[in-house]
Amino acid sequence: MSIDKKLSRLERELDALRKKIKGVEDLKVASEVFDRATLLTLYELTNKGYFDVMQGVIKTGKESNVFLARDREGNPLAIKIHRVATSDFKAMTKYIEGDPRFPRMRRNRRGIVYTWVRKEFKNLERAHLAGVRVPKPIAFRNNVLVMEFIGEDGVAAPMLKSVTLSRPEDFFRDLLANVKKLYCRANLVHADLSEYNILVKDGLPVIIDLSSGVVKEHPHAQEFFARDVANLVRYFRRYFSVDYDEVYNYITSCGDDYGVSEDSQG
Ligand SMILES: Nc1ncnc2c1ncn2[C@@H]1O[C@H](COP(=O)(O)OP(=O)(O)OP(=O)(O)O)[C@@H](O)[C@H]1O
Ligand SMILES: [Mg+2]
CATH class of the missing domain: 3.30.200.20 (Phosphorylase Kinase; domain 1)
Incomplete structure (x- = not known):
């Protein structure tokens, strides 16, 4: 053409x-x-x-x-x-x-x-x-x-916010595993994580809207991260009891399986 x-x-x-x-x-x-x-x-x-x-x-x-x-x-x-x-x-x-x-x-x-x-x-x-x-x-x-x-079929997956989860525990576990990979392997804090920026596709979470995301070295990274965790904890309390420290510790205990974080360039 x-x-x-x-x-x-x-x-x-x-x-x-x-x-x-x-x-x-x-x-x-x-x-x-x-x-x-x-x-x-x-x-x-x-x-x-x-x-x-x-x-x-x-x-x-x-x-x-x-x-x-x-x-x-x-x-x-x-x-x-x-x-x-x-x-x-x-x-x-x-x-x-x-x-x-x-x-x-x-x-x-x-x-x-x-x-x-x-x-x-x-x-x-x-x-x-x-x-x-x-x-x-x-x-x-x-x-x-x-x-x-x-x-x-050309229809976007719904936001977590507008879905009633049939298996919220499984969904939460999968979501936290993804946030942990983001934190430990990608070395990133999302910084705008909430039910608005998580889509639900085939019953699984897809994390979107990463424009706010910063590397862990960013001076406000820990503040952003704490807010992300608080948002998740707040939201899932509608389904079951969730302990902030437990979630925080789970995500940040990177260990050997996750220790392959890249340098902060690129
Ligand atoms: N890859 C995608 N596939 C399908 N739908 C998407 C996709 N990315 C975004 N959307 C839809 O568009 C909406 C807005 O996207 P997104 O959250 O990235 O932008 P935003 O909130 O306007 O971001 P920002 O505030 O950073 O500009 C999402 O809630 C979702 O419904
Ligand atoms: Mg958004």
Whole structure:
């Protein structure tokens, strides 16, 4: 397909998606999500073959939007697009500064958002390598992240928050084992772990939204980690009694099986 044809097809797809993004400020939202720079970024990603078509909206939010897309073989993908205009870049800075992987961030709005997306990709990569159940990262560029779609038949898996677990003990055990791998093997603290950022697929937890995640060396890592643990403990108390210290100690007792943590680069 010629470049012109590709571009106009992408524009048609995005036009259709714009119409699907509902909300009062319809037009404002759409022009913020698909501003010119983002359009070009999407064009570059599709040109490189990372995705073929964009199909639908999975979730629209204030700071980011997630779309369903397909690769050339028709396999589903999730594309997360960060809005530069409405990002809380001051809050983001707290989760970037001090992480030795990002020593020289450009401190303007765009630079911070781009670093945020790169960080999520890097975190997903580390987590995936460590065997944590997360969406497999595929590509990123600027404010756009392409990853494995978690769901079935084009329908995204529900958040833990909106599910009643039939086997909560098993689910919790599996979740903690995943958080432990994240902590001990990937050397990462999620930093935004809650029932909102855990999806339930085939009865198992999938941890998402790793953009806040920091390496353990980050000056606030322990504070973030304690909050993550507290969130999990609070949520699962609806099902059974959970002891904070027990959970904390389980995750942080890394031992030999988990001692293969990488260095903090990359
Ligand atoms: N890989 C994926 N597959 C299917 N659905 C996804 C995927 N990633 C995200 N989603 C859906 O999109 C929603 C928002 O994603 P996510 O939590 O990553 O963004 P966010 O909360 O806007 O993040 P942030 O606040 O860091 O911008 C999720 O709750 C989930 O429903
Ligand atoms: Mg989220």
